[in-house]
Amino acid sequence: MFHTNTMFHVCWLRESSAGHLDSDLGTAVPAQRLELALMGLSAGTAAGNNENGGSMPHLTHNLEVSHIMGALQSLDRVQSLPKWLGWRLNTFFGPLTNAQRVSQARENFAILSGACDRIRHAAGNQPWIELHLPYFDRRDWNARFQILRAMKFGTRHGWIQSLDGGSDPLSLQEIVLRVSAGVFQPRAEQGLPLRFLCKRNLPQPWASGLASRWGFAGLPQDCHIRSIDIRLPAQAVEGWRMSPRLHHGRYHVVWARVALAVQWILRRWNVALQFSTPDGIEDFEASCHALLFNCIRPWAENVRSELYYDVLDETLMQTAFRKAGQRLESALETVAERLSTCGNSAIAAQYRGEDAELHAARIADRGLRGKAVRGMLAAETGIINALMRYSQDVKAAESPRAIRHATAALQISFNEFLPRIFRRNVLDHIGSAIFLEATAAMHTALGGEPAMDVRLETSDGARRHNLRMPLSDAA
Numbered sequence: 001m002f003h004t005n006t007m008f009h010v011c012w013l014r015e016s017s018a019g020h021l022d023s024d025l026g027t028a029v030p031a032q033r034l035e036l037a038l039m040g041l042s043a044g045t046a047a048g049n050n051e052n053g054g055s056m057p058h059l060t061h062n063l064e065v066s067h068i069m070g071a072l073q074s075l076d077r078v079q080s081l082p083k084w085l086g087w088r089l090n091t092f093f094g095p096l097t098n099a100q101r102v103s104q105a106r107e108n109f110a111i112l113s114g115a116c117d118r119i120r121h122a123a124g125n126q127p128w129i130e131l132h133l134p135y136f137d138r139r140d141w142n143a144r145f146q147i148l149r150a151m152k153f154g155t156r157h158g159w160i161q162s163l164d165g166g167s168d169p170l171s172l173q174e175i176v177l178r179v180s181a182g183v184f185q186p187r188a189e190q191g192l193p194l195r196f197l198c199k200r201n202l203p204q205p206w207a208s209g210l211a212s213r214w215g216f217a218g219l220p221q222d223c224h225i226r227s228i229d230i231r232l233p234a235q236a237v238e239g240w241r242m243s244p245r246l247h248h249g250r251y252h253v254v255w256a257r258v259a260l261a262v263q264w265i266l267r268r269w270n271v272a273l274q275f276s277t278p279d280g281i282e283d284f285e286a287s288c289h290a291l292l293f294n295c296i297r298p299w300a301e302n303v304r305s306e307l308y309y310d311v312l313d314e315t316l317m318q319t320a321f322r323k324a325g326q327r328l329e330s331a332l333e334t335v336a337e338r339l340s341t342c343g344n345s346a347i348a349a350q351y352r353g354e355d356a357e358l359h360a361a362r363i364a365d366r367g368l369r370g371k372a373v374r375g376m377l378a379a380e381t382g383i384i385n386a387l388m389r390y391s392q393d394v395k396a397a398e399s400p401r402a403i404r405h406a407t408a409a410l411q412i413s414f415n416e417f418l419p420r421i422f423r424r425n426v427l428d429h430i431g432s433a434i435f436l437e438a439t440a441a442m443h444t445a446l447g448g449e450p451a452m453d454v455r456l457e458t459s460d461g462a463r464r465h466n467l468r469m470p471l472s473d474a475a
Contacts, residue, residue: 006031006123008160011169011193012038013181014136014144015400016091023181026191026234031123034116035065035109038133039092041085065113072106075099108145115148122153122160130159130193134167135177137404157197170197172431173411179439180394180403182237192234196433199227201459205334206272213268214454215466223458231453232436239442243391252307254445259307259384261441262434263298266380266421269433270294273425281339284350286423291331292367293376293421295324308381311374318368325364329356332363379420386413387438410435 008031012024022040029037036042041063063085071077071089078086078096090096093105123129136144152163161167168174175194182192202210207225219225244251274280274290281287297320299309310316332351339348353359367373386409393406414431422430440452456464 006120006126007128008034008037008119008123009128009130009191009193010034010037010042010133011130011178012133012136013177014141015138016141018138019399021181021185021400021403023185025178025181026193031120032065034119035068035112036063038112038116039068039088041088068109072102072109075102078102111145111149115151115153118151119153119160122155124155129155130169132159132161132167132169132174132193134162135174137400169193170195170429170432172414172429172435173407175432176390176407176410176435177403179237179240179435180397180407182234183241183394184397184400184403186241192232192237194232194236194436194439196230196429196436197227198229198427198429198433200273200276200427201226202228202272202276205338206275210268210272211454211456213265214452216454216456216464219456219458219464220460223460223462225456225458227457229455230433230436231455232439232451233453235448236439236443236451239439239446239448240391240394242446243395243442245395246392254442255307255384255388257445258387258438258441260298262384262387262438263308263380265434265437266383267294267296267298269427269430270376270421270425273422273427273430275335276425280425281335281344282347284347287335287351288363289367289372289376289423291335292321292324292328292364292373295327295331296320296373296377297323308384309377311378311381317374321364321368321373324367325361328364329360332356332360376421379417382413382417383434386410386417387435389413391442 008029010024010027010029012022014022016022024037024040024042027037027042029042033042068089071081071085075096075098078089081089086096089105093108094101096102096105119131123131134140136147140147150164153160154163157170159169161169178192178194202225204219204221204224208216208219208221211219211225214230244254271290271294274287296309299306309320332353333356336348336352339345339351390406390410393409394403397403397406411431414434418431418434419426427433437452440450443451452466454466458464
């Protein structure tokens with residue numbers, strides 16, 4: 001038995017016909033009207049047009065599931081329906097032109113109701129919960145009733161998702177697809193759930209360096225971060241829709257801010273994840289690469305004529321690594337002090353060296369002559385270029401296939417370049433975190449209010465919220 005007062009936040013994309021994308025992203029639906037929402041008949045969605053050419057959401061307010069069940073009992077009842085409702089039933093169930101097709105539609109409606117019952121059962125007694133259904137392209141849409149018949153649902157991380165449909169709301173593919181759909185088919189009245197959730201324990205002081213990017217200051221040095229919950233509201237998607245096109249007068253100015261935010265967050269996540277496990281701390285070579293990469297300031301911060309480093313420019317690289325070596329001295333000392341406090345004196349001595357200044361200079365010189373740190377700089381270039389291509393592709397998209405291609409291309413690039421930066425410390429869904437950071441940066445670069453909503457839980461049990469504070473370029 002399900003709780004009739006449950007309100008579902010439905011998140012579903014489907015390509016119902018060639019070039020047509022239906023979207024229920026962020027629609028608030030009462031439990032008893034769930035079937036109507038999945039058919040595109042929710043009062044919160046523009047399910048079609050009436051015969052006068054106007055939008056018809058107001059016509060669905062008095063519509064109930066029992067009305068659909070009654071209408072599908074015979075062909076005469078179907079033909080007596082209002083034109084707008086008959087059109088929607090024909091779109092969802094196929095042409096209802098004879099008694100046999102109406103009978104098949106009745107069976108398919110029973111399959112849909114069975115899936116909704118399983119969703120309501122998974123929700124339990126929760127008053128409000130997100131429902132994430134997998135994206136249905138045209139091939140999936142044609143087989144939707146067979147898929148729905150076999151689909152099972154479960155609650156994870158506070159939302160309901162398909163357990164066997166390949167839907168993971170935190171994955172880069174799902175988040176980028178929802179954003180792309182929002183750009184392709186604007187739905188300003190709906191919320192667009194965008195979220196990143198990290199459950200890894202991140203120790204101090206590296207956790208504070210990461211948290212400072214989101215406006216948190218004064219975190220206790222004896223408290224680790226247990227979890228990070230990042231959310232973006234629907235209006236953040238407007239940034240990708242309004243992003244300047246190539247050769248536009250503001251193109252470089254806007255992308256310089258986005259590139260700066262992406263480079264900073266890559267550095268902070270990299271060093272925080274590197275020192276989040278004992279294995280990472282003991283891997284002195286990899287830790288030095290992470291610290292050195294973190295000490296190289298983002299290129300867009302130094303020279304506004306470029307967005308990232310040219311790793312083939314030897315003069316530029318020598319200058320960058322020399323300056324990073326000066327900052328590296330204090331970073332190594334911080335690690336050594338932390339390890340000494342934890343009783344790891346032997347490892348601490350390896351980080352400190354006999355002469356701190358000379359030790360840092362030698363590590364920087366090895367980084368200059370090696371491939372690892374240069375590879376990380378080249379990888380961040382690839383990530384920024386992938387975001388720039390995605391921006392142009394999704395703005396130019398004219399069909400659902402185009403947004404799928406834009407999404408796939410971005411995911412391929414992230415899968416290629418992120419492991420070059422994070423090595424073996426790649427966190428699940430870290431690509432989603434980077435993409436959300438870029439989305440928030442694009443939104444603010446175009447003049448929008450800061451939209452990054454971050455909630456931290458620390459080891460002392462405290463929960464902290466940044467209240468959508470702006471991203472600090474100087475952090």
